[in-house]
Amino acid sequence: MLKQAFLYLASIFIFISQIPLASAQDQSTQLFEQLKNRVFQVKVIDIASGNKSSIGSGFLVANDHLIATNYHVVSSYLLNPEKYKLVLLDNQQQSQELAIVDFDIIHDLALLKTKALPYKPLVIETSQPAKGNRIYSMGNPHDLGMTIIEGTYNGLVEGSRYQKYLFSGSLNPGMSGGPAFNSRGEIIGINVSKGGEQISFLVPAFHLADLIKRYRQNGEIAQADYNSHIYAALYADQDAYYQHILNLDWSTTSFMNYDLPDKIDSSLKCWGHIKSKDKDLYKNVHRHCRTEDRVYLDNNFYTGGFSYDYSHFSTEQLNTIRFYNLLQSRHNISGFYNGNKEDASNFVCTSNYITLNDSEWKATTCAREYLNYKGLYDASLIATRVDQYKESLHLSIRMIGISQHNLLNISDRFLELVSWKK
Structure with missing residues (x-):
């Protein structure tokens, strides 16, 4: 009797377990036909x-x-x-x-x-x-x-x-x-x-x-208005996003011996890692924050990205000249594998030496304008500390499809919050 009851319950279980699969298959078939x-x-x-x-x-x-x-x-x-x-x-x-x-x-x-x-x-x-x-x-x-x-x-x-x-x-x-x-x-x-x-x-x-x-x-x-329609949408989108960013209360995070802007909006994802090998003569610690969304414009041409990266360099083995050569090699624009020569002008860069909280930095701004959407730019701010001999901070901000005034405001806001612990 016990064996028969077990077999009966098992047959019921098997029957019931098959119903959802058949139902799901039937539903897909019905929806496809419909x-x-x-x-x-x-x-x-x-x-x-x-x-x-x-x-x-x-x-x-x-x-x-x-x-x-x-x-x-x-x-x-x-x-x-x-x-x-x-x-x-x-x-x-x-x-x-x-x-x-x-x-x-x-x-x-x-x-x-x-x-x-x-x-x-x-x-x-x-x-x-x-x-x-x-x-x-x-x-x-x-x-x-x-x-x-x-x-x-x-x-x-x-x-x-x-x-x-x-x-x-x-x-x-x-x-x-x-x-x-x-x-x-x-x-x-x-x-x-x-x-x-x-x-x-x-x-x-x-x-x-x-x-x-x-x-x-x-x-x-109208067909004649396609381009202006695209431009108006792109400009309004970047303006709304960066104005939202600028209106937030930015928090800072401790990174090595610096205080720097942290994850400033939920649209950003942040992570960090360290690069250090036995053969390296220096240690390199990274922190990255970036959006993972972008707007498709054309084949290999996207806009809407925003990211910033911090790299801290320190050494006990490199002399001053070799350490500065290392910093100079990293002081360049990167991360703009975007579009073709028909989509944007060449980058134009301007460098200056600035003072941030009693520390000396080399700051470089690079921008290129969209050829079909004048007033929108791919741009980068790069800043490297140059008054220390054994350690330095390199920060890079990349903004893809941004207006000039938002570029200036975002860059100024970042630099205002950079400080170091003496």
Whole structure:
């Protein structure tokens, strides 16, 4: 009897354990069948060659002819509309041309219009799902065909300058711009990027709702205004961010025998380490703070980064000349592997010797201006202490896509807080 009861309970357990798996599989299948006609491939076609330049995904939203996708999917067209055209490909392999009506470069979104489609638009859900909920993503990875991916919603990414949802699913190139939705088929996010194995990111759907609202209020952006629209968004974004930073009460941290600005905003991540090997004649201690977000402008050209690094050098073996040569070798701009010669001017640098709290420093400011967005710069402040013979501090601040007045204000604020313990 006991054996029979055990076998009976075991069979019930096995039966119950199989139900969620079957249900989840059925739900993915049902959602795919329900939504497949409203999710598309978006192609950027090079007019001269007739070949595709880039691909992504998009979906029907708002009415019978509006398509949502990522800005970065269609950026080459936006920046050079005379060289490219946009094409929509449905699940029947039927194509038609697209046009841009509005875009949000900061949140990597674009709205496109096409001829009227015989499908209902997808519903946008602006509230966040509960953390741990199952969500689904659709798109066309690597031009292999439309797929659906199941994963878990893990909330807003912590310590992020730009709001993104963390999705435990594996997005791949070509899925950018596709929809992510809940079990009811409502859009909760837009595929945007992959962060690692089973780690991906979504643009929250409330940003798409805001873009649609703006389009309804203001109408279509003219092709001649694409560049000015990008500039206005970039300038406003950096101004809001750096004014927010400047209005904070900056705390300081003890770093070696110095007091320096600490993590000044939740959008920054900070860490430290030491570099010291037996063959080295000096010790080098580092601390880094930086944002991990950026705004996509074009291929290999990003903006929106902010970081600062501290390096402390000390030696008992190097003589004064060799120690100063070491400091001079580190006193240069770095970390600007960004864009091409068509995107920004060459760096122009200015150096001065300054006094900070009775200590002498060499300070160098370097900046290059964006060629298509005048008034925005990639810039760096480098400062190295030069009045000690056995130890020195090197600090470097990098600001990507900043205005001149914000550059000056951030640099001055940093230097005001630098002090050392005599």
